[in-house]
Amino acid sequence: MTETVKYLLDEAHLPRFWYNINADLPEPLAPVLNPATKQPVTAEELEVIFPRGVIEQEISTEREIEVPEPVREVWRQWRPSPLYRARRLEQALQTPAKIFYKYEGVSPTGSHKANSAVAQAFYNKIEGVRRITTETGAGQWGSSLAFAGAVFGIEILVYMVKVSYQQKPYRRALMESFGAHCIASPSNTTASGRAILAEHPDSTGSLGIAISEAVELAAQNPDTKYALGSVLNHVLLHQTVIGLEAMKQLEMANAYPDLVIGCTGGGSNFAGLAFPFLGTQLRGGPKVRCIAVEPSACPSLTRGRFAYDFGDTAHLTPLCKMYTLGSGFVPPGFHAGGLRYHGMAPQVSHLTALGLIEARAYNQLECFAAGLQFARVEGIIPAPEATHAVRAAIHEAERCRETGEAKTILFNLSGHGHFDMQAYMDYLAGKLNDLDYAEEEVAMALAGLPAVA
Numbered sequence: 001m002t003e004t005v006k007y008l009l010d011e012a013h014l015p016r017f018w019y020n021i022n023a024d025l026p027e028p029l030a031p032v033l034n035p036a037t038k039q040p041v042t043a044e045e046l047e048v049i050f051p052r053g054v055i056e057q058e059i060s061t062e063r064e065i066e067v068p069e070p071v072r073e074v075w076r077q078w079r080p081s082p083l084y085r086a087r088r089l090e091q092a093l094q095t096p097a098k099i100f101y102k103y104e105g106v107s108p109t110g111s112h113k114a115n116s117a118v119a120q121a122f123y124n125k126i127e128g129v130r131r132i133t134t135e136t137g138a139g140q141w142g143s144s145l146a147f148a149g150a151v152f153g154i155e156i157l158v159y160m161v162k163v164s165y166q167q168k169p170y171r172r173a174l175m176e177s178f179g180a181h182c183i184a185s186p187s188n189t190t191a192s193g194r195a196i197l198a199e200h201p202d203s204t205g206s207l208g209i210a211i212s213e214a215v216e217l218a219a220q221n222p223d224t225k226y227a228l229g230s231v232l233n234h235v236l237l238h239q240t241v242i243g244l245e246a247m248k249q250l251e252m253a254n255a256y257p258d259l260v261i262g263c264t265g266g267g268s269n270f271a272g273l274a275f276p277f278l279g280t281q282l283r284g285g286p287k288v289r290c291i292a293v294e295p296s297a298c299p300s301l302t303r304g305r306f307a308y309d310f311g312d313t314a315h316l317t318p319l320c321k322m323y324t325l326g327s328g329f330v331p332p333g334f335h336a337g338g339l340r341y342h343g344m345a346p347q348v349s350h351l352t353a354l355g356l357i358e359a360r361a362y363n364q365l366e367c368f369a370a371g372l373q374f375a376r377v378e379g380i381i382p383a384p385e386a387t388h389a390v391r392a393a394i395h396e397a398e399r400c401r402e403t404g405e406a407k408t409i410l411f412n413l414s415g416h417g418h419f420d421m422q423a424y425m426d427y428l429a430g431k432l433n434d435l436d437y438a439e440e441e442v443a444m445a446l447a448g449l450p451a452v453a
């Protein structure tokens, strides 16, 4: 009998509902606060920057939320995405573990980000929004929203973190090809950008700064809303399509994961894969170890503090309770640009604090090495962000080799690295270093956390 390598679902099995983990949390999330009053933020306050459709999802505790048909129609172009059994990787590692990966690089823009971009563009469209502003780190989110904006006829303005803007000209070209406008952040087009540039003229930017610029513009213009590519409940909700599909595909393989692994920048691809399994566990189903993997140079979950903080640098956003390195912290310019965020999704943070999610951090060199080890047997070049998940999956499979345990490992290959080849070239030429974050900078940023009783 031949051994199956990829498990494919047909379009008829594309999930009709998202899974909302808020319905199954053992303790509710801490409320999002208005920074001026320190009271829970109201839906009306959020409406300044978000459409009502996503605000309803942000606060919902319904377990299942229907995916609108127009969103499923666009998704059908690449969803359901394939689930692979990494047979050649297993062989190369000589491990008894079974390794599966859900491959999100098949979307038009090459990552999971398109899942939420299409949904968010749809909710903006039905509320008559003319323009959406956003930030992008790696360029994956910005290009995904640019694609979704082109599909639904909405203007897209992207603030791209300056270091990525310089490292990845083709990502910018992709956004512009979809008709979006892309500006290097910090820029002099906003008060937040000008303030940063006045203090740090050479700033390489950060997701926190780019968010400030995008939010500022949306708050000032009634025809403009803002979209965030990660962190918030509704974004994580949209990404649960990944885990819901993976569950059905693993059934086809007669398997259930012992471990579920994803890289974490703001937490959306990790949560998208892990939450449906974690929810099943919370409702009395099989236990899974969920491992969130972050870069050592921006270790919010493993070294940050669980506290109320701003989501952006200029303090224009509400306060979220999350693991944070402090909103003033600017991570060093390592190559996984999508993981350079000072905070973490409140849902992922809450579940980590409750001991239901494990977190670990790796350096960039060992992640690139794992990415190449994977590419040379599986044939897919992982995005630098996704190499963190690959690193952890290989690590766990090697542990199985030592213990002889045949565990089932599932990880999220959140995107391909076709626009990140400069990073791979630099790695192969020996030009990359492991970047450490400055402890004193984090201490300073944490000292500036807002006081919340």
Ligand SMILES: Cc1ncc(COP(=O)(O)O)c(C=O)c1O
Pocket (backbone or CB within 6 Å): 111, 112, 113, 137, 138, 139, 140, 141, 229, 230, 231, 263, 264, 265, 266, 267, 268, 269, 270, 337, 338, 339, 383, 385, 386, 414, 415, 416
């Ligand atoms: C391919 C890829 N994976 C992961 C991430 C990290 O984001 P998140 O933690 O929201 O999945 C990014 C962010 O840009 C990305 O581009």
